[in-house]
Amino acid sequence: TPMAEHGAVVVIGLGRFGASLARELTSLGVDVVGIDRSEAVVEALRDELPFITCADATQDAALAELGVAEASRVVVAIGSDLAASILTTSRIMRSGHRRIWAKAITEAHAEILAQLGVKQIVNPEDDMGRRLAHLIRGHMSDFLRIDSDYAIVRTQPPVRVLGQPLSALGLRGTHGVTVIAVKHPGAGWANTDGGTVLEADDEIIIAGAPDAVERFSALDK
Numbered sequence: 526t527p528m529a530e531h532g533a534v535v536v537i538g539l540g541r542f543g544a545s546l547a548r549e550l551t552s553l554g555v556d557v558v559g560i561d562r563s564e565a566v567v568e569a570l571r572d573e574l575p576f577i578t579c580a581d582a583t584q585d586a587a588l589a590e591l592g593v594a595e596a597s598r599v600v601v602a603i604g605s606d607l608a609a610s611i612l613t614t615s616r617i618m619r620s621g622h623r624r625i626w627a628k629a630i631t632e633a634h635a636e637i638l639a640q641l642g643v644k645q646i647v648n649p650e651d652d653m654g655r656r657l658a659h660l661i662r663g664h665m666s667d668f669l670r671i672d673s674d675y676a677i678v679r680t681q682p683p684v685r686v687l688g689q690p691l692s693a694l695g696l697r698g699t700h701g702v703t704v705i706a707v708k709h710p711g712a713g714w715a716n717t718d719g720g721t722v723l724e725a726d727d728e729i730i731i732a733g734a735p736d737a738v739e740r741f742s743a744l745d746k
């Protein structure tokens with residue numbers, strides 16, 4: 526019988542990226558079935574990930590044994606071996622599975638995956654590099670780009686917005702940002718409302734156009 530049961534996620538390639546993805550999914554309570562062609566990789570992860578196997582994912586038989594057809598999602602996390610990534614992905618696409626996520630390590634790799642019909646392509650190094658650029662240049666402790674025209678950022682409130690309720694500040698009009706959550710020192714995160722008053726040492730989450738959230742985060746700097 527195939528390893529993956531309905532609802533499971535198959536992770537193909539358990540390198541640094543695939544392994545950390547598989548661990549996080551497992552900790553979220555998702556059933557993860559993993560495969561890697563390296564015996565050493567599989568042995569090292571055996572205790573943490575109960576359903577892993579050592580096989581070459583470019584083989585149809587290995588994919589069938591994994592239960593790719595039964596899985597709710599499949600992640601091809603093979604990066605540096607371009608041929609293996611493409612072969613595996615094309616086999617899975619050919620089997621009719623459409624919920625595939627695939628990792629690309631170059632622009633050309635991403636292009637080929639897109640041509641194969643993969644809708645969800647991730648380039649972790651590229652994404653991380655871009656994200657880090659915003660953190661390094663700006664004054665934000667976290668930056669999430671939703672689209673080219675929208676971002677969500679974790680930062681500290683500029684001094685000029687302290688002590689007044691958000692409804693009186695009108696930040697959407699003046700700065701193009703929405704303060705969506707606040708964390709007072711020692712407390713948990715809470716959604717804001719019009720009556721929320723920001724204080725020194727708070728952390729906030731703001732949303733808006735990337736240049737607007739960056740400018741707002743840098744107001745005191």
Ligand code: ADP
Binds near residue numbers: 543561566581603609
């Ligand atoms: P990372 O940068 O996340 O470590 P890599 O691309 O270097 O990613 O590693 C991918 C993993 O995929 C490696 O552990 C490698 O053994 C595995 N892998 C590569 N080709 C295959 C294949 N055909 N079948 C199964 N696993 C594979």
